[in-house]
Amino acid sequence: MGEVTRNTALEAWMNQHGYSSNSLAEAVNLAVERLTGRTGGLDGSSIRDWKAGRVKWPKSATRRALEDVSGLPATALGFVPRGRTRITPTSPQEYSDTMKRRSLVGGIAAAAAAAVPGTASPRRVGMSDVDRLQQRFAEIIARDHRHGGQRGLEQQAVALADEALNLQNAGSATQRVRSSLYAAAAAFRSSAMWAAIDGRRYDEAKAHMREAQALAEMSGDQAIKFRIWSHAGTMYRHMGRPADALAANDVARSTHITRRDPMFASLGLARQAAIQGVAQDRSGTRRAFEQAQEAMLRADPDAYRPVWMLAFYDQAELDSLALSAYLSLGDYQTAEYHAHRCLSALRPHMARSRAIATTRLAHAQLGQGDAEAATVTAMKVSTDAATQHARVSRMLQEFGAALRATASGSPVVQTWTEHAAAWRTIA
Structure with missing residues (x-):
């Protein structure tokens, strides 16, 4: 050998x-x-x-x-x-430096050729280019639901946003195509923003947000504008800034698409309820969730919706947001109820969402004093999520601290400590 x-x-x-x-x-x-x-x-x-x-x-x-x-x-x-x-x-x-030099030389040559009349005909950019970008966007969405929060995913989404913008200058195109390219670039930037939020890289998320908002305005696409501002509300919620979160989410809820499609209205209301949970507004949380459920039931299941919406928002996600809200309120029994509903309805590809809901369920069980059941639940989180996903890792660390504080001296503390140590050796 x-x-x-x-x-x-x-x-x-x-x-x-x-x-x-x-x-x-x-x-x-x-x-x-x-x-x-x-x-x-x-x-x-x-x-x-x-x-x-x-x-x-x-x-x-x-x-x-x-x-x-x-x-x-x-x-x-x-x-x-x-x-x-x-x-x-x-x-x-x-290699990157070499390729940059080659690209520069190639770009100069291309510009020189374009300056000479009759040397080349401009490329026609069409909807086939947009369709190709939309396929790549679907792949980004799929990868996000498997892992989420990864810096590599964030960087890939930024590169694809740049690719969409480069097509604006690659040749002639109709206004429809140009608007679609701006929408695609905004979509990729919003995915980069979400990956940064999920990875708790909030400064980077805010930079992506500003780029995405500008691109969404140029595209005129209401669905992607909703997504960006809704993500902004979630970002501020995770940062513990409920007033800013509500303001951002209100912008999302004010877009025309929430009046045309009750499913968008439902998502906006469900995220509003999650924010109100952080703000300790019990009656507002309950009322917003009731309205979100009603709007979801009114929505036409066969209506056209963008791939990012179809891929994640359903009854399981609504219950996931309810779980988050009631956990913030300290209503652990109601939180556990929504956790079980969420986990029973999650689609197989929602690996990241399953890890988050399972971790929150463990917190809800521990909040009710059942340390043994909570530990068993927390140990069901996959090794990949526990070691590679920043948000899940943080919640599991908080679970361990709460377990030690409430069940000091119990055998389950030693069980959890040994289990968490095994994760650290893998990471």
Whole structure:
């Protein structure tokens, strides 16, 4: 067996772009699916084999998918083709600098060619370009529901927003196409914003919010404007600023789409109720949730809605927001009721939402004095969510602190401590 040399180039690239072994495996699996129509079979251990140098040259489809995700050739990421000896690879930063120089030279050449009449005909940008971006947006949404909060997802969404904006200058287009491109860019920026919120990177989230709001105004798309301001309300709620959260959510609720589609009205009301829970407004919380439920029941299930809305907002999400609100109010029995409703109705792809609801259920059970049941519940949270998702990790840390404070000396404290220690070794 040949010498095994650690792949430091891949490790450096992953650290630079915020990828864990699990999140990179997920990103490459999605890219494999785009290329071949079949889901990739990588997991975190596969990526650890790459980093350890045990896999020197991945299979062709996997290698191509990794190149699509990273924007770099496999050799720049430290991989060595079979039959060749390892050489010092071009670092990702060196490769990036080289590509920037090539892009600059290419751009100058293209500009010079365009300046000469008759040398080239302008490209026509059409709805097929928009459709391609919308497919990539659906992939971003799917990845968010599996993991959420990852810096790599945030960066990918920003890159796709830039791609949508670059198409504005790539050739001629109708006004409909230009508006759709601005809407696509706003959608990607709003996903970057949400990833930053979910990862508790609030300064970055606010920067994405400002970009997304400007793009949404240029697009005239009411649905994406609703999404951005609704995300802003959630961001301020997580930051413990309910007055700002209500103001932002009110902007979302004032968009025309909430009057056209009761499902949007329902989401706006449900998020208002969650904010009122943080503000300790018990009657306002209850009233807003009743209105949110009524609006959802009025909504036409067959109406056209954007992919981001279809992917997450349903009865399970409404109960998830109720769980959050009643937990904030200290009404642990009602919170537990909504937790069980949420978990029983969650769709299989909602991995991140399941981890959050399970953690909140544990808090609700502990709040009622049932430390043993709460510990059993908290231990059901997946290792991936517990170690890779900032919001879940924070809530589990808070659970451990509350458990030690309320059940000091109990065997369940030792059980939880050992379980949490195992997570830390994996992370």
